[in-house]
Amino acid sequence: RKEVEQDPGPFNVPEGATVAFNCTYSNSASQSFFWYRQDCRKEPKLLMSVYSSGNEDGRFTAQLNRASQYISLLIRDSKLSDSATYLCVFFSGGYNKLIFGAGTRLAVHP
């Protein structure tokens, strides 16, 4: 089983839609979780950390489910500018490094 798995997409949604991505991880010792955003041919940038109790940042909500070993990202009221690839990332205590998923592509259209 891969350390982290994401649906590669693409998710094609109209402006204003709500879209959700999931990401599963296999290492139960994983300690910290993040969502990064990567625009086409650009470097990844931190979108938000994921806390155990769930957290919101404007239109973005992140959730962590340790029992089922997945994290999720919910984007409400999608904007054209949300079009990007979203990478789930976790810090593996066992490997002592950040592990990146391959990313989920989101395309928001008018």
Add this chain to the structure above:
Amino acid sequence: NAGVTQTPKFQVLKTGQSMTLQCAQDMNHNSMYWYRQDPGMGLRLIYYSASEGTTDKGEVPNGYNVSRLNKREFSLRLESAAPSQTSVYFCASSVERGNTEAFFGQGTRLTVV
């Protein structure tokens, strides 16, 4: 605010040639990393340096060497380039290893022919 600066941005090499990718950060971060990104495979860690004077192998170190020249600079060297090393290379830094936000450079697009 420069953040993480990588050079060069683009490079084409012939098989067997060598080159060094340069990376510098001005955020006084302790940890620095080199990743490669290939289509459908996400970012894979090549080498990292938890602090000045130390380096460790990541997932895919074969064919690469690194030098942590000082706290600011972390270079990646390809001694004898192979077509399998065609990729986009990202340097990153963080306050400490792993458990904090990583800041990335703009990437180096390397093609080995």
